[in-house]
Amino acid sequence: MANEINDQDESSPRLDPSRYWKDAEKALRSSQEHFRMFLTTISDAVYRMNADWSQMLTLEGQEFLATTEKPSQYWFKKYIPLQDQPQVQAAIEQAIETKSIFELEHRIILADGTIGWTLSRAIPLLNTQSKIVEWVGVASDITQRKQAEESLNRLQKRTIIAVEAAEMATWEWHLAANQVYWNEQHFKLLGMPLQPEPMQPADFLSHIHPDDRQRVTDQLTQAIEQQGIYDTDFRIIRDDGTLRWMSGYGRITEEVDGRPSRMSGVMFDITDRKQAEEELKEGAQRKDEFMALLAHELRNPLATLSNTVQILQLTKGTNEMLPLESALTLMSREVSHLVRLVDDLLDVSRINQGKTQLRLASLDLTSLVRQAIEAARPLVETGQRQFMASLPGEPLYMQGDDIRLTQMIRDLLSNAAKFTHNNGHVWLTLEQVGGEACLRIRDDGIGIAADQLDRIFTMFVQVDTSSIRSQGGLGLGLTLVKQFAELHGGRVEVASAGVGAGSEFSIYLPLKHPNHTVTHNEYG
Structure with missing residues (x-):
């Protein structure tokens, strides 16, 4: 049996080692070619490097x-x-030292000479002694991706700049976790110190004004349920207690x-916008009230003139109840009243349009005030009012428009008389305060409420409409006083302890040659 086996072994064909080796090499080359083709298919370039990367063996681009x-x-x-070479060299040296995969995103010079981006990966091939023989790598063209990333980064930076410039708060609500992420501006708008994220929805809702809270909550809920838009204005109460208007938007x-x-x-904060809107509404309302007052003020003298003319036409001036001389006096008075109304309107219009020009000249303010007092005294002392004045004994020289200055004094004295009851008191004082002349007109009349002091010089604002109507006039006098004072380089101040406590108006005007010693003369 053993002989049969031996005979069979001797008769069997023998393997040719050289042929076997050639077949193995052929198979290896085929495998390498298939692997190279595979790499070429999945990447934009395939390359081979020697062990230390000093030489590129092949590159298919x-x-x-x-x-x-x-x-x-x-x-x-x-x-x-050139500027990228240090980074690439460092990555190569690291891969060689650790015998690990080389992988790096870096800029590269493309076939057309322009600069692009590549993601390069290479693996080391080791021999039986674990020494690197060569590297096989692939490079992918990521130029478009990098350009898109750079564009996105630029857009994000511009967005951040725009958000910061607009002082806009941003928020992101993760609904499943019920957590909200705020940017820094969100904390600032609510007056809160920066806190670790995430926040809770209640942290925001607790800052909303109680009268607006349910409405905002309902709109947020509706936007979530219907996948719609949340867009509303509301008030918030900051941590310091101040109230601000906000506009919220989300989806x-x-x-x-x-x-x-x-x-x-x-x-974002819309407090300024809301205040401007409210001022516009108030302005429109004041204009409506002013137009009604103007109609009232024009109707009375026009009615008087019309009735007087009709009586004269019928009686030829022979009516004993209204003789011609009395009729002419009455008509002259009403015409003067109309002229005064129109003049005030024209003055306000000219100032608002910047068309008013002062006729400045050197003048003695002491003398001018004395003359204005004598002209206004009959009006002020009507109704048994007591009028007392104190003026300097020396001239106070300034550059001014005598007509406008006289008008300012007349308007303030008229205002004091109008709002001071019978048997009341009006005081006028002129003195030098530093380099300025200070004219004060004080009364013990009806006074001014504290919340009206800042608005008293505003056009169309009436502190006490019923009193103004009963006394006549459009209430433009104080507006003109303030504007004429400012045109002279001066200012007007008002003070009052409240309703029923009288009021004091002070005009400050720059002097031309201030006196160091000034005496006063009082007379009543």
Whole structure:
């Protein structure tokens, strides 16, 4: 049996080692070619490097990089931009030292000479002694991706700048976790110190004014349920107790399985806008009231004139109840009243349009005030009012328009008389205060409420409409006083202890040659 086996072994064909080796080499080359083709298919370039990367053995670029069929020692300078070479060299040295995969995103010089971006990966091939023989790598063209990232980064930076410039708060509500992420501005708008995120919805809702809280809550809930828009204005109470107006906007920005999972939005301060809107509304209302007052003020003298003319036409001036001389006096008075109304309107209009020009000249304010007092005394002392004045004994010289200055004094004295009851008191004082002349007109009349002091000089604002109507006039006098004083380089101040406590108006005007010693003369 053993002989039979031996005979069979001797008669069997023998294997040819050289042929076996050639077949193995052929199979290996085929495998390498298939592997190379595979790499070429999944990447934009395939390359081979020697052990220390000093020489590029081959490069197939597929129009991404200039193909290199022969070994090249100059590949580094050819393909890597100068400013990127240190970074790439450091990554190569690290991969060689650790015998690990080389992987790096870096800029590269493309086949057409322009600069692009690549993601390069290479693996080391080791021999039986674990020494690197060569590197096989692939490079992918990521130029478009990098350009898109750079564009996105620029857009994000511009967005951040715009948000910061607009002082806009941003928020992101993760609905499933019920957590809200705020930017720094959100904390600032609510007057809160910066706190670790995330916040809770209640942290925001607790700052909303109680009268607005339910409405905002309902709108947020509706926007989530209907995947609509949240857009509303509301008031907040900051941590320091101040009230501000905010505008909020938000919408669903992410869904999971068709259900809202994230809501994002912004909030910004609109207090100034709301105040401007309120001022516009108040201004419109004041104009309406002013027009009604103007109609009333014009109707009375016009009615008097019309009735007087009719009586004269019927009686030829022979009516004993209204003789011609009395009729003419009455008509002259009403015409003067109309002229005064029209003059005030024209003065306000000219000032608002910047068309008023003062006729400045050197004048003695002491003398001018004395003359204005004598002209206004009959009006002020009507109704048994007592009028007392104190003037300097020396001249106070200034550059001024005598007509406008006289008008200012007349308007303040008329105002004091109008709002001081019979048997009341009016005081006028002129004195030098530093380099200015100070004219004070004080009364013990009806006074001014504290909340009206800041508005008293505003056009169309009436502190006590019923009193003004009963006394006549459009209430433009104080507006003109303030504007004429400012045109002279001066200012007007008002003070009052409240309703029923009288009031004091002070006009400050710059002097031309201030006196160091001034005496006063009082007379009543």
